[in-house]
Amino acid sequence: AYEPIKRLARFQVNLNTKLVGVRLMYELLDMPEENQESSDKPNLVVSNGRIEFKKVEFDYGETKALNGLDMVANAGDVTALVGASGAGKSTVFSLIERFYEIDKGAILIDGQDIRDFNMESLRSNIAIVTQDTFLFDRTIRENILIGRPDATDEEVIEAAKNANAHEFIEKMEKGYDSNAGEGGTRLSGGQRQRLAIARAMLSNAPILLLDEATSALDAESENKVQTALARLMKGRTTLVIAHRLATVRDADTIHVLSHGKLLESGTHNQLYEMDGYYRHLCELQFTNTKEETQEDSSGA
Ligand code: ADP
Ligand code: MG
Secondary structure (H helix, E strand, O other), X not given: OOHHHHHHHHHXXXXXXXXXXXXXXXXXXOOOOOOHHHXXXXXXXXXXXXXXXXXXXXXXXXXXXEEEEEEEEOOOOEEEEEOOOOOOHHHHHHHHOOOOOOOEEXXXXXXXXXXXXXXXXXXXXXXXXXXXXXXXXXXHHHHHHOOOOOOOHHHHHHHHHHOOOHHHHHHOOOHHHOEOOOOOOOOOHHHHHHHHHHHHHHHOOOEEEEEOOOOOOOHHHHHHHHHHHHHHHOOOEEEEEOOOHHHHHHOOEEEEEEOOEEEEEEOHHHHHHHOOHHHHHHHHHOOOOHXXXXXHHOOO
């Protein structure tokens, strides 16, 4: 029943990363802009990008989504979130962006409580790449510029190149002036993801929230998305909702969530050898990468 609200949440989270995105979104959704109280607060300055949840509790009315979550994403690391559907992973993202206010506890970035700063500065330090990135019914260029509205043409192209998007954009009839929205060329899932990556590249935010796609891409597109993501993650603090075995294997730390709490933490090998809930999840969740799973069970 909450699916439309959840979609709206993602939509906002996707667009909020820069003021122009925020403005455009409020215009589109006819929602009130950030309240005065928040905009009077100082700017959040992020130096390293360490994220910490301290005993965070949050519910969506009836449903308790986070139930005293304690967790850290270390600066510059890749931290993977795994857990069954409903464990609270997406809620973690929404709360970092302050789409909702927490009920108890605190969320800190570099030791600073995110409630003490204005939302615009918070969101400008966060780039988000999810599986259903919203594209405006505008040109490709404008859609990438949402990452940083004052960027030059050269910077847009550089971001697109790093995102492995330049090549397909160039092949479109009007190149960067082609329409990216529903009224324009139909873009594939992989192409949309690469535009989202280009946007995030351009924003150069120190914190990256990444929700990996669950829907399968063709091998070539998958490869291009993965190499672009690897470039994007470099030098940032990345929190990733992981759906691929390769991602959890490469993560510096994996946090296993269950019922809004931290159940287990460690590297893939550590958690796998513990033979607990994580291993059980691995066997259930990462079935789309069969070959790798087989390597695992043979003790590689
Ligand atoms: P995950 O991403 O791990 O699947 P979520 O963070 O989406 O988990 O959900 C955590 C809990 O909160 C679940 O019980 C889910 O049903 C509930 N929930 C998530 N979003 C909403 C919402 N917008 N309204 C009401 N309940 C929600
Ligand atoms: Mg989710």
